[in-house]
Amino acid sequence: xxxxxxxxxxxxxxxxxxxxxxxxxxxxxxxxxxxxxxxxxxxxxxxxxxxxxxxxxxxxxxxxxxxxxxxxxxxxxxxxxxxxxxxxxxxxxxxxxxxxxxxxxxxxxxxxxxxxxxxxxxxxxxxxxxxxxxxxxxxxxxxxxxxxxxxxxxxxxxxxxxxxxxxxxxxxxxxxxxxxxxxxxxxxxxxxxxxxxxxxxxxxxxxxxxxxxxxxxxxxxxxxxxxxxxxxxxxxxxxxxxxxxxxxxxxxxxxxxx
Amino acid sequence: xxxxxxxxxxxxxxxxxxxxxxxxxxxxxxxxxxxxxxxxxxxxxxxxxxxxxxxxxxxxxxxxxxxxxxxxxxxxxxxxxxxxxxxxxxxxxxxxxxxxxxxxxxxxxxxxxxxxxxxxxxxxxxxxxxxxxxxxxxxxxxxxxxxxxxxxxxxxxxxxxxxxxxxxxxxxxxxxxxxxxxxxxxxxxxxxxxxxxxxxxxxxxxxxxxxxxxxxxxxxxxxxxxxxxxxxxxxxxxxxxxxxxxxxxxxxxxxxxxxxxxxxxxxxxxxxxxxxxxxxxxxxxxxxxxxxxxxxxxxxxxxxxxxxxxxxxxxxxxxxxxxxxxxxxxxxxxxxxxxxxxxxxxxxxxxxxxxxxxxxxxxxxxxxxxxxxxxxxxxxxxxxxxxxxxxxxxxxxxxxxxxxxxxxxxxxxxxxxxxxxxxxxxxxxxxxxxxxxxxxxxxxxxxxxxxxxxxxxxxxxxxxxxxxxxxxxxxxxxxxxxxxxxxxxxxxxxxxxxxxxxxxxxxxxxxxxxxxxxxxxxxxxxxxxxxxxxxxxxxxxxxxxxxxxxxxxxxxxxxxxxxxxxxxxxxxxxxxxxxxxxxxxxxxxxxxxxxxxxxxxxxxxxxxxxxxxxxxxxxxxxxxxxxxxxxxxxxxxxxxxxxxxx
Numbered sequence: 001x002x003x004x005x006x007x008x009x010x011x012x013x014x015x016x017x018x019x020x021x022x023x024x025x026x027x028x029x030x031x032x033x034x035x036x037x038x039x040x041x042x043x044x045x046x047x048x049x050x051x052x053x054x055x056x057x058x059x060x061x062x063x064x065x066x067x068x069x070x071x072x073x074x075x076x077x078x079x080x081x082x083x084x085x086x087x088x089x090x091x092x093x094x095x096x097x098x099x100x101x102x103x104x105x106x107x108x109x110x111x112x113x114x115x116x117x118x119x120x121x122x123x124x125x126x127x128x129x130x131x132x133x134x135x136x137x138x139x140x141x142x143x144x145x146x147x148x149x150x151x152x153x154x155x156x157x158x159x160x161x162x163x164x165x166x167x168x169x170x171x172x173x174x175x176x177x178x179x180x181x182x183x184x185x186x187x188x189x190x191x192x193x194x195x196x197x198x199x200x201x202x203x204x205x206x207x208x209x210x211x212x213x214x215x216x217x218x219x220x221x222x223x224x225x226x227x228x229x230x231x232x233x234x235x236x237x238x239x240x241x242x243x244x245x246x247x248x249x250x251x252x253x254x255x256x257x258x
Numbered sequence: 259x260x261x262x263x264x265x266x267x268x269x270x271x272x273x274x275x276x277x278x279x280x281x282x283x284x285x286x287x288x289x290x291x292x293x294x295x296x297x298x299x300x301x302x303x304x305x306x307x308x309x310x311x312x313x314x315x316x317x318x319x320x321x322x323x324x325x326x327x328x329x330x331x332x333x334x335x336x337x338x339x340x341x342x343x344x345x346x347x348x349x350x351x352x353x354x355x356x357x358x359x360x361x362x363x364x365x366x367x368x369x370x371x372x373x374x375x376x377x378x379x380x381x382x383x384x385x386x387x388x389x390x391x392x393x394x395x396x397x398x399x400x401x402x403x404x405x406x407x408x409x410x411x412x413x414x415x416x417x418x419x420x421x422x423x424x425x426x427x428x429x430x431x432x433x434x435x436x437x438x439x440x441x442x443x444x445x446x447x448x449x450x451x452x453x454x455x456x457x458x459x460x461x462x463x464x465x466x467x468x469x470x471x472x473x474x475x476x477x478x479x480x481x482x483x484x485x486x487x488x489x490x491x492x493x494x495x496x497x498x499x500x501x502x503x504x505x506x507x508x509x510x511x512x513x514x515x516x517x518x519x520x521x522x523x524x525x526x527x528x529x530x531x532x533x534x535x536x537x538x539x540x541x542x543x544x545x546x547x548x549x550x551x552x553x554x555x556x557x558x559x560x561x562x563x564x565x566x567x568x569x570x571x572x573x574x575x576x577x578x579x580x581x582x583x584x585x586x587x588x589x590x591x592x593x594x595x596x597x598x599x600x601x602x603x604x605x606x607x608x609x610x611x612x613x614x615x616x617x618x619x620x621x622x623x624x625x626x627x628x629x630x631x632x633x634x635x636x637x638x639x640x641x642x643x644x645x646x647x648x649x650x651x652x653x654x655x656x657x658x659x660x661x662x663x664x665x666x667x668x669x670x671x672x673x674x675x676x677x678x679x680x681x682x683x684x685x686x687x688x689x690x691x692x693x694x695x696x697x698x699x700x701x702x703x704x705x706x707x708x709x710x711x712x713x714x715x716x717x718x719x720x721x722x723x724x725x726x727x728x729x730x731x732x733x734x735x736x737x738x739x740x741x742x743x744x745x746x747x748x749x750x751x752x753x754x755x756x757x758x759x760x761x762x763x764x765x766x767x768x769x770x771x772x773x774x775x776x777x778x779x780x781x782x783x784x785x786x787x788x789x790x791x792x793x794x795x796x797x798x799x800x801x802x803x804x805x806x807x808x809x810x811x812x813x814x815x816x817x818x819x820x821x822x823x824x825x826x827x828x829x830x831x832x833x834x835x836x837x838x839x840x841x842x843x844x845x846x847x848x849x850x851x852x853x854x855x856x857x858x859x860x861x862x863x864x865x866x867x868x869x870x871x872x873x874x875x876x877x878x879x880x881x882x883x884x885x886x887x888x889x890x891x892x893x894x895x896x897x898x899x900x901x902x903x904x
Contacts, residue, residue, distance in 0.1 A: 030687040032679045034672035037688070041660050044621075048656040051625060052649055055632045056642075057802055113667075115607035116599050118838070130599050131501065132492075173682065183669065184682040191753045192666060192684070192693045195760075196606070198598055250756040252598075253495075 006059070007066040010049045017045045113197075114213045116204045122233050133200035135237045148241075155242025158235045166223070171246055181223050194249035202240045202251070206231075269876055270362050281370065297381050298844040306378035307846035308858065313371040315821055315862045316869070319539075320364035322532070322820065323870075325437040326540025327357045328408075330574045332430030339423050347419075349567055353544060354412050359873040361408060365401075379844070382835045389512055389519050390447055397443045404436035438533065445528050446520040451836050452827065453523035453596040458489060458499025461518060465504070468513040472506040501596060505839045523596040527589035528827070534585050538578025539816050545571025546813035547874055549806035552799075562799035568809055569634060575812065576627050580708065580776075583620070583701050584769050591761065593830070600830050600837070605694075606666075609826050611852055614665050617697075619819045621659035624704050626812045628655060631711045633805035639794030641718035654707050658700035666692025695752030698765050702745045702772040709776050710738065713783060719794035722786045730786045734779050741775035817866060821859035825850070 021041055026033035053063040070076050070083065119126050120133040127133050140148035159167075166185040168174040173187030186193055204212070210222035227236060244251055301309040331353040338346025376383050387394060411429045418426035458466065473485050492500040501523070504514035512519075548568035555561045594601035603609060632648055635641030665671070669683035677683060690696055713734075724730065748768045752760045831837045832849050850858070 025687075031681055031685060032676065033685065033688065034668050034676040034680065036671040037664070037668060037685075040663060044656050044660050044663075047625065048652050051629055051632075052652055054802075054804055055629065055648065056636055056645070060802075060804075113602060113606040113610075115603045118597075118599055131597055182674065182677070187682065187684075190684060190689070192689065195757045196693075197602075201598075201602070250758075252757040 005066050006053060006063045010053065010063065014042075014045060014049060018042055114205075116201055117214070120200050120204055122203075122207055122236075123228055127203075127233075128200075130198075130200050130204070133198075133203070135199040135203075135240060137234070137237050137241060138199070151238045151241050152245050154235065155238035155240070155245075158231065158239045159242050162227070162231070163239065171243065183222060185224075188243050188247050188249075191249065194244055194247060194251055197252055199237075199240050199251045202243070203236055206236050206239070274366055277366070277370070281373075299378050299380070300845070301374065301378050305846050306374070306844060307850075309374050310371065310378060311858060312862055312865070313367060313374050315824060315859070316866055317364060317367040317371050318824065319817060319820065319862075319866045320360050320367055320870075321441070322536045322539045323543055324357050324360050324364050325441055326536030326538075326578075327353050327544065328411075328430065328433050328437060329537055330541065331357070332427060332434060334570070335430060336427055339427065345566075349570065351415050352567070354408075354415070356544065356547065356874060358408070358412050359876060360870065361405075363869060363873060365405075379835070382840065385836070385840060386447060386451075389450070390516065392516050393443050393446055393520065397440065400436055400440045400443060404433065404440055407433045407436055441532060441536075442525075442529050445532065446522070446525055448828070449524040449528050450519050450522050451834075452600075452831055453593070454505060454519070454836050454839055455501050455503045455523060455596060456514070456518050456521065457523075458493070458502055459497065460521065461502060462515060465514045465518060466502075469502050472508075472511075472513060476506070476508045503838060505836075507838075510839050524589065524592050527585070527592045531582070531585040531589050534578050534582050535820065536578075538575045538582060539820065541571050541574030541576075541578060542809075542813040542816045543571075543870065545575060545809045547571075549809035552801070552806050553803060558799055565637070565799045565801050568801075568806065572627065572630050572809060572812070575816070576708065576712065579623060579627065580705050583705070587698070587765065587769075597837075603832070604826065604830055608832075608849065609829065609852075611665070611670075612822060612826050612855075614663060615822060615852075615856075616819065617659070617662040619815050619822070621663060622815045623812060623819075624655060624659065624708055626808045626815070628652075628708055628711045629808050630805050630812075631708075631715045633802055633808075634715055635718050636802070637797045637800045638715075638718035639797070641715075641794070644714040644718065647714065651707050651711060655704055658704045658707075661691045661700045662697050662704075664688055664691035690753065693753070695749050695760060695764075698752070698768055699745055699749030702768050703742060705772055706738065706741060706745075706775060709779075713779065716783070717787065719792060719796060720787055720790040721793045723789050723791055724786045727786055730782055734782055737775050737779055741771050744771050814863065814867070817863045818859055821862055822855065825855040825859065829855070 018038070021033060021038050026038070052059075054060045070079050116130050118130055120128055120130050137148070137151045140151065159171075164175055166173075166175040166177050166181065167188065168178065168185070171188040173185045173189075175185060178185050188194060205224070207226070207228035209224040209226040211226055213222070231239075240251075298306065300306060304312075331350040334346050334353070335350035338344065338348075338350060407429055411426070411433050414426060414429070418429075456465075461469070470482065470485055474480060474482060489500055504518055504522075505512055545568045548564045548571055552561055552564040552568060555564055590601070590604065593604060605613060628651070632645075635644060666689060667683045668680065668685060668689075669677060672680070672683075680686070684692070722730075745768050748764050748771070752764050755764065829849050831842075833842050833847055834840060835842050
């Protein structure tokens with residue numbers, strides 16, 4: 001029985017990896033993975049294979065043997081002909097698929113998170129710098145737990161009267177309106193949301209909504225309203241407390257690194 | 259030799275005159291305008307920002323090289339002195355010769371940078387020199403010290419052999435002291451532009467008082483007791499107290515002392531980061547130089563010499579590369595501590611994609627460094643015994659780098675249909691890879707795997723004779739396994755604990771575990787292989803050409819990475835010359851986009867390699883004597899007591 005060439009083994013590994021990413025991780029196990037991310041992972045797998053086969057001369061020669069045979073051997077004319085036709089066709093197809101008009105637009109060029117201003121304001125009143133501003137009711141957590149509980153309950157009430165339509169009953173971003181929105185509402189159950197930001201950042205995002213986002217990285221397209229037109233400062237701080245109390249996540253506090 | 263040095267000098271003068279001529283030529287139209295009192299003066303053709311950017315980055319790259327190389331040159335010289343092996347001494351001398359060539363170019367570029375800054379940004383320079391005047395005088399003194407010590411160290415190399423060697427080594431150490439001090443001083447200026455503030459605890463009484471007075475003057479409704487109360491409230495939570503600006507927020511007047519301006523938030527993290535980075539960069543440039551010489555070598559002796567030199571250069575680069583992410587993490591943390599908005603701009607907003615690029619490039623560095631080590635096992639006659647572990651190590655490194663490269667938000671690289679199918683801009687599972695806890699975990703694992711590669715290389719061609727070798731191997735394997743498990747568990751915990759615990763407790767512990775494993779394993783391994791017998795020979799000069807191209811790739815990647823991260827460090831100020839104090843109102847005030855920065859860094863990199871190639875070529879012109887007598891074949895065991903244990 002003819003021994004399978006190293007080149008074929010590598011090709012099979014490459015294809016299996018693609019199937020695994022595209023259909024197993026991006027299908028059976030989890031949600032689909034964007035093509036660009038799969039391309040990035042496949043590039044790494046390609047490099048890994050190349051590294052493995054090229055470290056030693058003997059292995060690299062063995063790896064390149066079918067390539068050299070295809071290019072040089074007289075009895076491989078048919079294979080050569082197929083490749084000469086197939087490679088330009090594949091490249092043309094790839095080029096066409098990249099430059100052709102698509103029905104589906106690209107996603108928004110959003111950054112991971114918008115950058116807040118240096119000062120935190122409510123309407124036009126400067127509360128403090130973004131660095132120093134803190135939730136004035138947070139201190140009751142230790143000083144007066146009963147009063148703190150009232151703020152949590154007030155926050156809960158504000159949330160379920162105003163926010164849950166989009167951000168969901170369970171604060172997971174799966175509210176009634178969520179499916180109609182792009183970008184989707186924030187999921188506060190995600191460990192990357194609350195723990196990464198100070199309360200002042202949340203105050204800014206809630207009070208200014210979509211229109212208050214910075215010019216950098218526009219268009220943001222978020223449907224978040226300007227809540228400072230509707231809610232009081234206390235209500236915004238209370239709902240911020242409620243978010244962390246419900247999810248169990250703690251906001252980043254002053255002076256911590258990422 | 260004397261004749262050659264003279265020729266070099268003439269050529270340097272010629273280069274200097276040509277460069278000056280070019281600058282003057284392009285600057286002539288600007289001189290035609292009356293710009294005597296202008297706040298900004300335009301640099302012709304390319305603009306002030308680009309001119310300052312190119313000059314500063316080139317100066318930094320050359321500076322990094324000439325500060326990094328003497329650090330390991332003196333160590334190598336010391337090894338040669340102690341082991342009485344001339345090849346080490348000769349290699350160290352060759353390194354310093356490369357350094358000498360680059361030294362005058364560094365100074366020349368520094369002068370060009372100052373001219374550009376003074377001409378294009380006179381007000382900024384006035385403000386900066388007003389604060390940092392004393393440090394600038396100190397800098398000049400240090401520069402003289404550095405220059406004369408380098409001349410003595412280099413020209414006295416042959417004269418100070420034998421009984422004067424100790425003094426020569428002292429000169430080498432002194433050279434490094436000057437060099438490090440120079441870098442620390444110049445770092446104060448640029449770090450101050452980013453973070454002109456100190457913690458309350460670090461401010462003097464006089465500065466605190468001035469700050470309170472400024473607060474009272476700027477906020478007529480505030481009272482002294484309210485301000486003191488607000489400070490006390492922060493002090494209750496954080497012993498360092500609040501971050502206070504060293505400037506009056508309205509008038510911009512300087513409130514602090516020179517030392518407070520020097521010891522600003524990001525000064526020491528940048529110092530440490532650059533210090534380690536210089537070693538890595540210097541090592542990689544030396545390795546690339548050796549690789550080039552290897553590729554064009556005509557004789558086997560030349561090949562063996564430059565193979566050995568490339569190996570040492572790469573080893574030095576690796577020694578710098580391994581602790582570099584830890585120092586970078588500390589710098590990032592300090593930026594967050596100084597200003598959270600700046601921190602968010604860096605990691606989550608404006609510059610977040612830059613850090614994906616950074617991950618790609620660091621991935622190239624680690625894969626490349628490992629590739630070279632694995633290739634190096636081919637020159638040891640029984641090195642193939644570890645080849646069976648290689649696929650697993652490649653898999654670990656690639657999976658870790660894939661995680662490191664995964665962005666938090668996919669929205670800008672996905673179609674609307676993909677985002678909809680994914681259920682948002684964060685992937686439900688891969689999205690976790692975008693968080694720091696995951697990234698810190700994989701960085702530590704990549705570092706441990708790279709260390710394992712080095713361990714295998716070190717063991718190639720040797721048979722341990724220690725009676726406890728089996729137990730030793732079990733302990734080493736267990737340490738690697740346990741260390742990795744602990745790092746992963748800490749990484750997972752990072753997703754569920756409070757941010758403060760993650761940043762201040764868990765991440766440092768991850769680093770300590772990785773470092774601890776490396777230190778303990780090294781100690782065990784040294785004792786285990788102390789009296790090892792040889793099972794093979796090292797064939798210096800028997801490397802694949804591919805491995806040499808990898809060394810050149812590493813140097814290119816280091817250079818690009820330094821340029822890009824320099825853009826991040828400087829760009830973080832956005833529209834400010836001095837953050838929060840002095841606005842940039844010049845026509846170039848915009849923050850460059852990532853693509854603009856990548857183009858600029860690429861241009862700078864090409865200029866740098868063209869210049870460095872030319873200088874190295876000049877430095878070696880007519881000096882083809884004295885190649886180190888590296889044995890083309892040596893027993894692996896002989897190496898145990900020398901280079902590899904050192």
